[in-house]
Amino acid sequence: MTGAIPRYSALALLRARLSGGGFWSPLWTGRKLKDAYDVVVVGAGGHGLATAYHLARDHGLKVAVLERRLVGYGNVGRNTTIVRSNYLLPENHYFYEDSLRRWETLSKDLNYNVMYSPRGVLDLALSDGDMQDMARRGNAMRLAGIDAELLDLPALERFCPELEPRRQRRFPIFGGMVQRRGGTVRHDAVAWGYARAATAHGVDIIEDCDVQGLRTAAGVATGVETSRGYVKADRVLFATAGHTGMIGTMLGMPLPIETHLLQAMVTEPIKPMVNTVIIYVYPGHGEVYVLQSDKGGLVMGGFLDGFPSYTREGQWSRLENVVEGTVAVLPRAAGVKIVRQWAGTNDMTMDGSPIIDRLRHDNVFLNAGWCYGGFKTIPASGAACATLVATGTAPDLIKPFKLSRFQTGHLLDERGGGPFPVRL
Numbered sequence: 574m575t576g577a578i579p580r581y582s583a584l585a586l587l588r589a590r591l592s593g594g595g596f597w598s599p600l601w602t603g604r605k606l607k608d609a610y611d612v613v614v615v616g617a618g619g620h621g622l623a624t625a626y627h628l629a630r631d632h633g634l635k636v637a638v639l640e641r642r643l644v645g646y647g648n649v650g651r652n653t654t655i656v657r658s659n660y661l662l663p664e665n666h667y668f669y670e671d672s673l674r675r676w677e678t679l680s681k682d683l684n685y686n687v688m689y690s691p692r693g694v695l696d697l698a699l700s701d702g703d704m705q706d707m708a709r710r711g712n713a714m715r716l717a718g719i720d721a722e723l724l725d726l727p728a729l730e731r732f733c734p735e736l737e738p739r740r741q742r743r744f745p746i747f748g749g750m751v752q753r754r755g756g757t758v759r760h761d762a763v764a765w766g767y768a769r770a771a772t773a774h775g776v777d778i779i780e781d782c783d784v785q786g787l788r789t790a791a792g793v794a795t796g797v798e799t800s801r802g803y804v805k806a807d808r809v810l811f812a813t814a815g816h817t818g819m820i821g822t823m824l825g826m827p828l829p830i831e832t833h834l835l836q837a838m839v840t841e842p843i844k845p846m847v848n849t850v851i852i853y854v855y856p857g858h859g860e861v862y863v864l865q866s867d868k869g870g871l872v873m874g875g876f877l878d879g880f881p882s883y884t885r886e887g888q889w890s891r892l893e894n895v896v897e898g899t900v901a902v903l904p905r906a907a908g909v910k911i912v913r914q915w916a917g918t919n920d921m922t923m924d925g926s927p928i929i930d931r932l933r934h935d936n937v938f939l940n941a942g943w944c945y946g947g948f949k950t951i952p953a954s955g956a957a958c959a960t961l962v963a964t965g966t967a968p969d970l971i972k973p974f975k976l977s978r979f980q981t982g983h984l985l986d987e988r989g990g991g992p993f994p995v996r997l
């Protein structure tokens with residue numbers, strides 16, 4: 574519960590509306606940057622905000638979140654909102670499942686509607702091999718107590734009739750696997766909800782504050798240099814997602830991370846057509862996924878653009894791949910107009926799994942490497958990362974995500990388990 578957040582009755586809201594809405598006040602802007610904090614969190618994306626919220630709420634620490642642009646300006650406000658826990662490897666599926674459980678109650682916990690929509694996440698099989706991979710992954714999930722259902726053609730037809738699975742196609746549909754509790758969560762609401770709840774617990778969220786350096790003394794970090802001056806901190810957490818490589822450069826410590834573009838696009842609104850999230854690997858084009866937004870637009874995306882970049886300008890060829898792959902599976906989508914396309918910068922690790930660990934100094938921490946699937950992990954990552962930063966000990970859930978795995982070779986690469994899953 575976030576006790577300090579006021580609750581308004583319907584009558585009070587109506588009165589305020591009629592009187593010009595005067596009682597709305599900014600929720601996290603206007604905070605003054607102090608000289609010193611227990612913890613400075615760099616980056617007001619989903620992970621930075623969620624960790625700050627838990628640091629203040631669960632550990633009673635004085636926290637600042639320093640953001641070079643605006644709350645929600647990064648990937649937390651650019652992703653396609655898919656949440657699920659249908660991973661093969663135990664290190665991943667327990668962590669992602671913890672997050673999915675937290676999504677189920679997050680609106681209540683934050684006292685803010687994040688619009689969790691458990692419409693199901695359907696992996697489509699376009700070959701017999703896909704079906705076998707899904708059976709293996711689904712069995713691994715069920716052994717861990719996570720819901721997964723393998724669908725043959727009649728079952729698929731019942732679950733998602735709009736797919737017309739028996740229709741003739743260049744690449745026929747063989748079946749699929751659904752995780753019914755998977756679905757979508759409104760991404761902006763997640764950023765705003767965590768920002769508001771963190772502020773209510775005393776966190777200072779400072780926008781337009783670029784962190785440019787780390788000050789150290791006797792091998793310990795003492796604070797950060799920022800565009801607004803020096804800020805003392807007992808502990809520093811970097812949660813800068815697509816800019817993590819630059820943080821490595823700033824610290825003189827190259828990280829096994831490359832920044833790549835991922836784009837997505839949305840069509841004009843149409844009547845309800847897709848009642849779930851559909852994901853598949855379209856032969857020759859790579860991953861494709863499609864879902865329908867609350868406004869009715871078909872939201873589509875695919876794989877990375879394929880080269881490191883900070884530009885946020887997606888390549889036309891990838892857009893073409895995604896559209897071709899979508900129309901091939903959903904012919905009824907042909908002719909619907911794309912109205913918007915955008916991209917974000919993703920911090921890709923070599924094995925596609927995140928890094929939540931210490932960096933060089935005992936009191937400097939990293940939360941990064943979310944690749945193209947870090948939105949869905951925000952609630953679990955925030956809680957666990959806060960425990961690591963506050964106590965110095967990583968909870969079991971995030972122990973596998975150490976930086977040292979790239980030295981020891983204990984990689985967590987889901988792709989070793991088959992062509993799936995897409996990590997969106």
Ligand SMILES: Cc1cc2nc3c(=O)[nH]c(=O)nc-3n(C[C@H](O)[C@H](O)[C@H](O)COP(=O)(O)OP(=O)(O)OC[C@H]3O[C@@H](n4cnc5c(N)ncnc54)[C@H](O)[C@@H]3O)c2cc1C
Nearest residue numbers: 616618619620641647648649653655784917947948949997
């Ligand atoms: C098109 C697209 C679709 C996606 N779809 C999905 C999906 O469906 N499901 C899913 O799970 N994931 C998805 N993702 C991935 C997901 O969005 C990211 O993995 C996740 O949001 C990254 O974590 P974050 O929210 O903390 O990052 P961000 O929101 O990027 O936050 C990092 C913040 O750090 C700030 N920053 C950087 N450097 C500094 C500095 N020096 N000083 C101060 N501030 C700094 C940035 O301005 C930024 O606001 C998608 C990503 C993209 C681009």
